[in-house]
Amino acid sequence: MPAMTRALQIRQFGGPEAMQLVELEVGEPGPGEVCIRHHAVGVNFIDIYQRTGLYANPLPLTLGMEGAGVVEAVGAGVTHLQPGDRVAYASQPPGSYCELRVMPARSVVVLPDGIDFETGAAMMLKGLTVQYLLRRTQPQGGLQPGDFVLWHAAAGGVGLIACQWARALGLRLIGTAGGAEKCGLALAHGAEFAIDYRSEDFVARVREITGGRGVRAVYDSIGQDTFEGSLDCLEPFGLMASFGNASGPVPPVNLGVLAAKGSLHLTRPTLFTHLATRESTQAMADDLFARVSSGEVRIPVSRRYALADAAQAHADLASRVTTGCLVLLP
């Protein structure tokens, strides 16, 4: 009899209620594939973009890009994994909101013994994002200890990891967050300054903190609401890394604005370009595992939900009430 799994699927784009718990058949892994039984599944803002259709995928779609569990079977040609391995991943295509799945083995890495499944599921997509942003998405000349960077949504899942990693690199991270409590959390995780961008003018505060000079790089996942202001926080030749759209996508940009504001650099990166090969995925994961194993970066799992309650997790994440990382437990 074929293996079955419960999974959260959408048949049409929409709100959290569009997710339905269904029973699916799970096939055998083909060449280059692996079958994983999840012990924990990460919830990410990208899951919301995919649910609403901002990032469109063919339907029906099982959501989810991040998980941790145990390998049940490997397909032909897979040499870096074997049945029984504890593993974790951030990967295309979506499909992690389930108990059991078959997926490309390329993006799956062995989880070090000292890292539990919840941590593994919470840290792969968010931690590897911080890895490629702070280590591989830098302004001209690189980032040096003592440099100022601005990080929006600093108390979120990606944000709290970034605060800690930036501190470990000696960077002076200015974080923005909605409300005093979230600002306090960002500071406790290593931000040197925190700005409540719901009540303060973050551009004016960044200018004040940096003595009028501005920051070397802005890491902006808010999109529409902060894009213009973020450019105004940069020093000449600074880097704007626009990596998300929590408030909505950035409208078309007049490139002349980059000249007017000081020969700025602008990039719109995605983790999945960086994870294109097994070698780059392993190298980035090794860097993340080293930071987590040493205790320099602690993965802040703040909320746990049953798999069937994923709609509640989405509603909470979209309504800005959460901090840190959310996981589903199948």
Ligand SMILES: NC(=O)c1ccc[n+]([C@@H]2O[C@H](COP(=O)([O-])OP(=O)(O)OC[C@H]3O[C@@H](n4cnc5c(N)ncnc54)[C@H](OP(=O)(O)O)[C@@H]3O)[C@@H](O)[C@H]2O)c1
């Ligand atoms: N390009 C990539 O490679 C990549 C990879 C991973 C994640 N991302 C992006 O990074 C961001 C963070 O992801 P995450 O999963 O860790 O989420 P998160 O930061 O935990 O949650 C999003 C946060 O954004 C802030 N926000 C500001 N305006 C908002 C609005 N209108 N609606 C909802 N939230 C708003 C809220 O924090 P405050 O209350 O503090 O404002 C909210 O808590 C997302 O935009 C995601 O798409 C991009």
